[in-house]
Amino acid sequence: MGAIYALIALGYTMVYGVLRFINFAHSDVFMVGAFIGYYAGKLVPEGTLWGGLLVLTIAMVGCALLGIRIERSAYRPLREPTDFNLFTILGMVVGAIAGYFLCNRIIAGRNVSDFTPALRLVSAWAGAETFGWLGARIKPRFVVWKTSGGAATLNVLITAIGMSLLLEYSGQVFFGAAPRTFPSIFPMKNFQVGNLVFSTNQLAVILIAVLLMIALQFIVYRTKIGTAMRAVSLNPQAAQLVGVNNDVVISFTFGLGSALAAAGGILYALNYPSIDPLMGVMPGLKAFVAAILGGIGNIPGAALGGLILGTVETFVNGSQWSTYKDAIAFAILIIILLFRPAGLLGKFTVEKV
Amino acid sequence: MSAEGPEANDQRPLRQAQGLAQAKRVETAEPASPGGSNAKPSVVRGPWSVVPAPHAALLAAIAVAYGISHFSDQIDPYHLDVLTGIGINIILAVSLNLVNGYTGQFSLGHAGFMSVGAYFSAAVSLFLAPSILGESGGNAWQQGGFFLVALCAGGLCAALAGLLVGVPSLRLKGDYLALVTLGFGEIIRVIFQNVEKLGGALGLNGIPAFTTIFWVISFVALTVFVVNCLVNSTYGRGFLATHDDEVASEAVGLNTTRYKIVAFVIGAFFAGIAGGLYGHFKLTITPTGFDFTKSIEIVVMVILGGMGNTLGVILAAILLTLLPELLRPIAEFRMIIYSFLLIVLMLVRPQGLFNFSFRPSRQKSAAATPTA
Numbered sequence: 001m002g003a004i005y006a007l008i009a010l011g012y013t014m015v016y017g018v019l020r021f022i023n024f025a026h027s028d029v030f031m032v033g034a035f036i037g038y039y040a041g042k043l044v045p046e047g048t049l050w051g052g053l054l055v056l057t058i059a060m061v062g063c064a065l066l067g068i069r070i071e072r073s074a075y076r077p078l079r080e081p082t083d084f085n086l087f088t089i090l091g092m093v094v095g096a097i098a099g100y101f102l103c104n105r106i107i108a109g110r111n112v113s114d115f116t117p118a119l120r121l122v123s124a125w126a127g128a129e130t131f132g133w134l135g136a137r138i139k140p141r142f143v144v145w146k147t148s149g150g151a152a153t154l155n156v157l158i159t160a161i162g163m164s165l166l167l168e169y170s171g172q173v174f175f176g177a178a179p180r181t182f183p184s185i186f187p188m189k190n191f192q193v194g195n196l197v198f199s200t201n202q203l204a205v206i207l208i209a210v211l212l213m214i215a216l217q218f219i220v221y222r223t224k225i226g227t228a229m230r231a232v233s234l235n236p237q238a239a240q241l242v243g244v245n246n247d248v249v250i251s252f253t254f255g256l257g258s259a260l261a262a263a264g265g266i267l268y269a270l271n272y273p274s275i276d277p278l279m280g281v282m283p284g285l286k287a288f289v290a291a292i293l294g295g296i297g298n299i300p301g302a303a304l305g306g307l308i309l310g311t312v313e314t315f316v317n318g319s320q321w322s323t324y325k326d327a328i329a330f331a332i333l334i335i336i337l338l339f340r341p342a343g344l345l346g347k348f349t350v351e352k353v
Numbered sequence: 354m355s356a357e358g359p360e361a362n363d364q365r366p367l368r369q370a371q372g373l374a375q376a377k378r379v380e381t382a383e384p385a386s387p388g389g390s391n392a393k394p395s396v397v398r399g400p401w402s403v404v405p406a407p408h409a410a411l412l413a414a415i416a417v418a419y420g421i422s423h424f425s426d427q428i429d430p431y432h433l434d435v436l437t438g439i440g441i442n443i444i445l446a447v448s449l450n451l452v453n454g455y456t457g458q459f460s461l462g463h464a465g466f467m468s469v470g471a472y473f474s475a476a477v478s479l480f481l482a483p484s485i486l487g488e489s490g491g492n493a494w495q496q497g498g499f500f501l502v503a504l505c506a507g508g509l510c511a512a513l514a515g516l517l518v519g520v521p522s523l524r525l526k527g528d529y530l531a532l533v534t535l536g537f538g539e540i541i542r543v544i545f546q547n548v549e550k551l552g553g554a555l556g557l558n559g560i561p562a563f564t565t566i567f568w569v570i571s572f573v574a575l576t577v578f579v580v581n582c583l584v585n586s587t588y589g590r591g592f593l594a595t596h597d598d599e600v601a602s603e604a605v606g607l608n609t610t611r612y613k614i615v616a617f618v619i620g621a622f623f624a625g626i627a628g629g630l631y632g633h634f635k636l637t638i639t640p641t642g643f644d645f646t647k648s649i650e651i652v653v654m655v656i657l658g659g660m661g662n663t664l665g666v667i668l669a670a671i672l673l674t675l676l677p678e679l680l681r682p683i684a685e686f687r688m689i690i691y692s693f694l695l696i697v698l699m700l701v702r703p704q705g706l707f708n709f710s711f712r713p714s715r716q717k718s719a720a721a722t723p724t725a
Contacts, residue, residue: 022528077700089697153527154459155703158656161649162695169688281645285535292532327543330536337533338521 002310003209004271007264008287009294009302010216011257017233017297018253019079021153024160025070026261027284028167029063031277033262034182034269035175036062039118041183052186056208059266060259067258068251074163076247078156091135092128099127117174124174171277179276182269205267212263213303216256220299225252233297282326286313289333295343304344407582414574422567433566437634439674440569441627444576446654446670447663448623451580453652454661455589456616457596458523459531463624463651465518465538466511468643470625471632472551474507475560478633482561500563504572504629511625512618514541519617523610538648545640556639557632564634572630576623581663583619592616596661653695659705668707 008030015023036059044051076082103123107116189200220226228249231239240246268283269275290309294301309329316328336343425433449463478500485499522533546554583589591612594602602609632638650673658669680687698706 022532074696074700078703093693152703154453154656154660155699157459157528157531158653159696159699161653162692162699165649165692166689166696169692173685173689285539285645288532289536292529323547324543327540330539333536334522334533334540337525337529341525341529 002307003206004264004268005287005290005310006303006306007209007260009290009306011261012288012291013296013302014253014257018250021156025163027280028164029067029258030261030265031280033059033063033265034275037266038182041185046183055185056266059262063258063262064255067254071251071254074159087135088132091131095127095131096124099124121174168277175277179274182273182275201270229253286329289329292343293336295345298345301343301345407578411574411578415571418567418570422565425566437569439671440573441631442670442674443573443667444623444627445651446666447576447580448620449651450655450666452616452620453655455584456592456613458613460534461531461648462534462538464643464647465541466515466621466624467628469514470507470511471628471638473510474503474629475557475632477503477506478561504626507629508622508625512622515618515621519614523613542640542644558637560632560636562636564630572626657706659707665707
């Protein structure tokens with residue numbers, strides 16, 4: 001559990017580190033990841049190692065694309081002045097609807113009922129992309145706004161919440177609100193070491209989480225784009241001056257964070273094999289608590305915070321206070337923010353006027 | 354300057370700091386200096402001049418509410434329901450606007466305070482009404498008076514909760530404050546879920562149906578009146594100053610933390626009242642009805658109406674309550690449309706839908722504090 005929180009928390013922390021805002025939609029990317037895993041899991045044979053890894057990869061790539069899309073269409077116009085074309089939006093809406101109905105026409109009479117929601121969604125998304133792109137080509141003067149950029153924190157927060165709601169309700173329309181059973185994509189076996197019994201699923205969660213965190217650490221500290229990420233996080237203007245393309249870096253950060261969220265979603269669904277469009281809300285909020293606990297913007301901190309939170313919650317769950325499980329995370333959040341607002345591993349900053 | 358006492362001392366430097374946009378809001382405040390009194394337009398003296406305009410408006414609204422309540426039998430019950438819903442949302446949005454809009458503190462826990470008020474007033478009605486009003490339930494006047502007491506008890510309890518939450522958390526800023534208030538809201542919900550006396554997760558049932566259109570309209574009027582008069586008063590300048598520039602307000606000697614707490618407590622009080630009205634209107638309340646989604650809904654009303662713009666917020670509350678009703682025929686897609694509109698709106702009209710006097714925030718650099 002802690003490892004899963006840690007994975008989601010990493011996504012929050014990276015986005016916060018670079019952009020200084022809470023990406024509320026992150027928890028819903030987590031949900032989308034689980035759903036991609038659900039449909040991809042039907043395509044590969046159950047209970048094989050390569051199948052499981054393939055599903056994981058597909059979900060991570062899909063969510064990375066989704067994360068980049070979200071950043072480009074919702075957050076970038078808030079951040080910097082962007083031409084805003086009515087036709088782009090209209091095109092996206094029309095495209096999504098057209099894609100939806102086109103898909104319905106094509107699949108009518110074919111035996112793909114298992115995949116109908118996924119196909120519709122992909123088709124609607126493709127339609128939106130195409131028509132949105134076409135719409136962006138048409139630029140009559142009177143329908144072009146320019147967003148002012150540099151939006152207030154509050155507006156960004158509300159946009160993020162709007163995006164989160166959009167994903168949740170789209171999920172409800174496309175996938176239905178009823179929970180589904182997640183297939184067991186990895187081989188199932190129970191091990192016993194001394195008195196401890198643990199399953200391959202739990203082992204897979206820990207292994208994958210640790211591997212991904214090591215990979216992340218490598219990307220952030222040993223590669224060029226990672227250096228650029230840290231530069232943008234330290235000072236966006238200065239980074240731009242020394243030739244960092246901020247937009248690319250920010251998109252990359254979103255992609256990376258969303259991929260981690262997707263991995264978290266699949267690992268979560270493996271252990272709690274019931275997925276629904278609102279599954280992301282609680283784990284998302286708690287992962288954010290974990291990110292703050294460890295010190296927001298701090299990658300090892302997020303991992304540590306996730307582990308602590310997961311452990312505490314599991315203990316509470318086993319005690320007589322189990323009905324207060326949801327409150328514990330928030331109590332930790334409040335205590336941390338009051339006594340050590342920078343988090344366990346965070347650095348204090350003094351506000352300058 | 355020194356002759357005018359400490360209150361005026363508070364006020365003077367702020368007005369300089371706030372610039373032009375505030376000048377409009379000064380109307381009802383006391384004349385700032387002896388020379389300034391000439392600027393007041395000479396009001397036509399009539400019988401109404403005895404009562405200041407806002408007070409007159411309040412009385413008129415209550416009178417209208419009383420009038421309408423006599424015709425409520427003839428109104429379609431569905432319309433009456435929608436109207437009540439609108440009224441409750443207006444109270445919530447306007448009271449949150451005091452915190453989020455005027456004082457600039459981002460609170461995501463309004464539903465929590467609403468639930469405190471709802472539960473407490475419902476408990477008062479459920480457990481005390483039989484012993485006070487007797488078997489017959491009393492006549493209309495007794496019921497009304499009792500309801501008023503129950504509502505106020507709920508409101509006070511919510512205000513107390515607001516004080517308890519506000520004192521520790523208002524030292525934080527921006528995103529962090531939002532999260533802490535969200536956390537408190539969720540904790541309040543979990544606590545209600547675990548108190549067996551209040552129905553636990555199943556909620557409270559069988560609350561007497563005290564809420565009438567009269568009470569709703571009266572409390573809407575009262576909320577708007579209090580928030581408006583407060584913000585336009587000398588004391589209320591402090592809220593605006595805290596919103597505009599916290600550091601500068603501290604520098605001129607304002608206790609910004611106290612202003613924030615006062616705004617928070619008053620906001621919580623009216624949220625509690627709204628909760629009480631809601632409980633006696635729906636007749637059953639469950640903890641899940643007051644979760645984080647409800648808080649977001651109220652915040653969206655405030656943002657949509659334009660922060661710190663009471664009229665806009667009222668219009669937004671009306672619009673956002675009617676919108677789901679109007680979109681009922683396409684129920685499946687209505688929330689998608691709703692969230693999509695929200696994003697588009699933030700992109701094209703970040704100052705809010707009904708805010709026509711937009712002043713861009715003065716600090717736009719990346720180093721700006723996240724309070725703005």
